[in-house]
Amino acid sequence: MEVMMSILIGMLFAGGIYMVLSQTMLRIVFGTSLLSHATLLLLITMGELKRGAAPILTAAGGPYVDPLPQALILTAIVIGFGTTAFSIVLAYQAYQTLGTDNLEKCRGIDDEH
Amino acid sequence: MNTNLVIGPVMIPLATAIILIIFHRRMLAQKIISIISVSFALLYACYLLYRASDGTILLFYASNWVPPFGIAMVIDMLSALMVTASGILGFVCMIYSLSTMDEGRLRNFYLPLYQMFFVGINGSLITGDIFNLFVFFEIMLMSSYVLLVLGSERGQLREGFKYLIINIVSSSFFLVALGVVYSLAGTMNMADLAVKLPQAPNQGLVTMSAMLFLLVFGVKAAIFPLYFWLPNSYHQPPPAISAIFGGLLTKVGVYVLIRIFTLIFIGDVEFTHSILFVLGVLTMFFGVIITISQTDFRMILSYHIISQVGYMVMGLGMFSVLAVAGAIFHMLHNIIVKTGLFLASGITQEVTGTTDLHKMGGLLHRYPWLGWTFFVTAMALAGVPPLSGFFSKFMLIQAGAELGNYYSIAAVLGVGFLTLFSMIKIFLYAFWGEEKPVPERPDFDYKKIMPACLLLCGIAVCMGLGASYVCDFVLLAAEQLMNPQLYIDTVLFAAI
Incomplete structure (x- = not known):
């Protein structure tokens, strides 16, 4: 199971980095969201994958999943959600104001109005 | 010592931000509340510094969960000094913002965002839990994204987008590093990590996460070679915002480096700290050499941020009490002085309408206060005695001599000389010589926005003249950092 997850994480990272290196703003935003998915999966894999156990320690003992990675991931998802929303809005605003969504073409645009 | 006082630096700006949003239609009320809040935050930070100055480490456990399970907030001497510096900056930049910021930005939640920015900064400075650090960093970065693009000017949007993407990618790597560290030690508390990471079976992986x-x-x-995003993005927003960014944002990164590389990752000092040293020296040189070819006022200052960060990282890389103390002194000095210079550049831009040095000249005739304040602050940055920059560099040189590390002495002196050169260049072009025609601004009174600059200049002079007091503080901070056992024992076992 861990090996499969590692391969998936590697693919997501590769795809995310490829997208971030492209020139179009929207592709870059999608790339960052792939990157954040990859890191979240990495976090959950780091806490060791177990099946059939809840992250609750009962008085009877027994197997349970480490709850901390799940708490960390919840926090990270919320933060990633906020950042992605903001970056889409920013990309849209930049497209409207600068007249292009290509970062290469942005470079030549003068700062003055 | 366990006390609720510790959480104050986070709670004050947070509460203020919420109150400000309630009053978002009433500008006057917002301004008054902001001023009261930043003054109170400054006094509060001074009180915390006083409490920490006898060497006690102040603690706060969130919801009374004892570490390593709960989140601990810790104020030791370094945190107290940094929180005080951020309080001073919050106060000064608020005065400056209120007198210069345009109506549009103020109406669009500038003041609440300003407070949220300080929530993130102060939180990062006092937290004792490395995942909590990530959260506070994100709060700080989120506010900084919005502050950077507020106003939607073309340059702001273009550079803001790049800044956003670079920070999102580096935050992803932060999470990766957290995952690796968690799989090694099974804890997120910094003190507990310092205990458990040396016992991890795979020490190579520990060094790898240190590098992450x-x-x-x-x-x-x-730091070199990761500084390319900085000059362009700090160049774009209004001066008040670039002043806080230039003064504080990068220094919080340096603070975390100092914290983790004196507390957690000290297993392989030979390797990690040599890298820090070399990167620090390279950062110093690359930052300052680029300033020589620049002719834009704010660009020069932005590249100087990079070169000054190099001093601090180099001091950390030398890893002795005196060197770390020098690095902390330099950080405090730089927070004050760099902000002062950015504010002065903002006033210059206001009166000349440009940041190009070739289009300015002779400002000293008409604006003597501005000119001489800039001169004194710039000399403090360059390290001319008896101003504050001299003593921090002196400590670094002394540490280099004690360790027999003569490269560091050469680097400090060489870069100091080049800094002096580029500061003199700004002074000669902008303030000295023939007066050049500037657009007439009869309604604009530059003396109204001078107090912020004067205040920072005054602090820089006081830090130089009273250097022995500051030295006592930073040496205490460095001794606490270099003997992490005290920190670990206090955080982990104080409650038991």
Whole structure:
């Protein structure tokens, strides 16, 4: 199971980095969201994958999943959600104001109005 | 010592931000509340510094969960000094913002965002839990994204987008590093990590995660070769905002580097700290050499941020009490002085309408206060005695001599000389010589916005003249850092 997850994480990272290196703003935003998915999966894999156990320690003992990675991931998802929303809005605003969504073409645009 | 006082630096700006949003239609009320809040935050930070100055480490456990399970907030001497510096900056930049910021930005939640920015900064400075650090960093970065693009000017949007993407990518790597560290030690508390990481079976992986953290905070602190994003993005927003960014944002990255590389990752000092040293020296040189060819006022200052960060990272890389103390002194000095210079550049831009040095000249005739304040602050940055920059560099040189590390002495002196050169260049072009025609601004009174600059200049002079007091503080901070056992024992076992 861990090996499969590692391969998936590697693919997501590769795809995310490829997208971030492209020139179009929207592709870059999608790339960052792939990157954040990859890191979240990495976090959950780091806490060791177990099946059939809840992250609750009962008085009877027994197997349970480490709850901390799940708490960390919840926090990270919320933060990633906020950042992605903001970056889409920013990309849209930049497209409207600068007249292009290509970062290469942005470079030549003068700062003055 | 366990006390609720510790959480104050986070709670004051947070509460203020919420209250400000309630009053978002009433500008006057917002301004008054902001001023009261930043003054109170400054006094509060001074009180915390006083409480920490006898060497006690102040603690706060969130919801009374004892570490390593709960989140601990810790104020030791370094945190107290940094929180005080951020309080001073919050106060001064608020005065400056209120007199210069345009109506549009003020109406669009500038003041609440300003407070949220300080929530993130102060939180990062006092937290004792490395995942909590990530959260506070994100709060700080989120506010900084919005502050950077507020106003939607073309340059702001273009550079803001790049800044956003670079920070999102480095935050992803932060999470990766956290995952690796968690799989090694099974804890997120910094003190507990310091105990458990040396016992991890795979020490190579520990060093690797140290390098990941170096990468992440290297981007935030703009050390070589990760500084390319900084000058352009700090160049774009209004002066008040670039002043806070230039003064504080990179220094928080340096603070975290100092914290983790004196507390957690000290297993392989030979390797990690040599890298820090070399990167620090390279950062110093690359930052300052680029300033020589620049002719834009704010660009020069932005590249100086990079070169000054180099001093601090170099001091950390030398890893002795005196060197770390020098690095902390330099950080405090730089927070004050760099902000002062950015504010002065803002006033210059206001009166000349440009940041190009070739289009200015002779400002000293008409604006003597501005000219001489800039001169004194710039000399403090360059390290002319008896101003504050001299003593921090002196400590670094002394540490280099004690360790027999003569490269560091050469680097400090060489870069100091080049800094002096480029500061004199700004002074000669902008303030000295023939007066050049500037647009007439009869309604504009530059003396109204001078107090902020004068205040920072005054603090820089006081830090120089009273250097022995500051030295006592930073030496205490460095001794606490270099003997992490005290920190670990206090955080983990104080409650038991």
